[in-house]
Amino acid sequence: MRVLVTGGAGFIGSNIVFELVEKGFETYVVDSMHTGNEKNLEGVMDSVRLFKCGAGEIPSLSLPKVDFVLHYGIYSSSPMYKEDRRRVAEAIGDAITVFEFAKDCGSRVILCSTSSLYNGLPTPWREDAVPLVTDFYTEARIAIERLAELYHKLYGLNVITLRHFSIYGPKEEYKGQYANNITQFLWCMMKDKPPVIFGDGNQTRDFVYVKDAVEAAMRAMEKDIEYDVFNVGTGKDTSFNKIVEILNRKLGKNIKPKYVPNPIKNYVYKTQADPTKAEKILGFRAKTTLEEGIDKTIQYYKQLEWIPDV
Template sequence: MSKRVLVTGGAGFIGRNMIRAMLGDGYTITSLDNFKIGGWQHVPEDIRDHVEWVQGDTRNFDLLMQVTRHKEAVIHLAAPSSFLMYEEDPVGGASVTTHGFINLLEAMRRQDIGKLVYASTSAVYEGNDVPYREGMELNPPDLKALSKKWNEEVAKQYSERYGITAIGMRPFSVYGHDEFSKGGYANIISLFVWAVLNDVTPVVWGDGSQTRDFIYVEDAGRAFQTALERDLPTQEFNVGTGIETSFNEVLSLIGEELGKEVKKEFVEIPIAIYAQRLLANVERAEKVLGFHHEVDVREGIRRVIKAARGAQATQQWPAISNAQMYFETLPTG
């Protein structure tokens, strides 16, 4: 099992939670991150002094050659996490996702690093019928999904030509207790919890019947670590639960946990491309990877509520509690 690992995007939402578990399992970790979403202040104190943090961009090839030196494997998470980021900055989003990815693969080839686990996205499936299964024909509907699909194709080429084992992970709707750094880009569960705790009416796109396959961030991080540790050939895995939950159901669960009635404001969906349902087929993840989620949505919501209550005493809380209103700035075309 590889122990000297480079994690790109290690300060991000999935990264910092995954790194905490990996440190407990004896890994030596270098993290390359631009600290764009949230910044250094969101890196938990319990991991700050136990990781080599390098600030930089994956498009800097010379820097990648430095941070990959003497590493045994790489987990690649560095890329804009929300499709909204690509809507706002198409060139920048695609550049980081594609240029940074091929830079990394080339650095790994030159440094003779044989294992890569990287974040793709469940959005590559959109347009297919649910549940989404690995092996489906992919026709990405937006720039984020297209960029990630390109990554998957490049990863396969480097695997076939140079022997790098590249495991692509397709996360579904990842949420969790410490999404504060993401602000308006946070998962809808966090946005709803933050609003309700501040007596702000949750804003629901459409009629609330849309569903997501919500997976807790610690489960998602464990899936990446499991993929690193398994001796498997190049392939892709869904990172989900195989359970879909509607937005209306999420709000009902939040109300039950808080013991209060949750009112809703329904608005028209303000963007042109929007998935009504997201659901993972998890057979390959369970049978081949040996991964199964542990945290169900109700327990996950409890953890998000607990963390949010802890944040209510901080200076950042007013902005957090109104983060759901971010959608008002989106282009509507």
């Protein structure tokens, strides 16, 4: 079976590519290398065909027909869209190119989306919630999700959308300042620097270990579902203060965070998935506990020669 992964040289994408290669898929990667890096694919490069270009260039690549398209190659963080608001249009245009390619191939699509589109709504967040207008990043994702549904309704495109919560773990180093809070706190504390926290540290996130996000994608590929949307979260939220406490304990340190006034207008104070639908229909449940996930993350970054300054 053939699969195309956009964003496959990025954090989540490269973790998925390793799993696909392990499972014997003929794997193609399209990545603009904006936050991706070939080094994330070290160890599988012989088994993967990598195209270093944006998803919008797919029609010019003479790719073979694929069975699955996993679309993860989208600007991955809210500040990226604030820096250049036209990226909203670029992300939507790329998604249309990806859906056209999948339609022409007759391939199924796993569409990566985000829990950020629930921002401002009361938790826990369910898939049928109606998003508020909060952010450029989320406007792009909402439009892309709706277009996926339209391609399904008009052309029978099979799409499973996965709304990821706060993912952390190995291979995040090339995201630098855009990496998950757990990972950035860890990088600081490994260098004996205080992690910087906006506000009082009581804000919470539903943290998901990256291997569980990979598992969600694998489940989505296995299921014969024509169109649906699922949360990829644990259902539990943890405060930034608690994360720093866990990291101190595991690193054998006693570093106090540096609390600074929150400069972000549309800041999110709490995220928490309702994982019920994903468990029931997709058969997906995040298995990795926060303690296990943080242990594995520490192990990974300790063996790297270099970790980013954030």
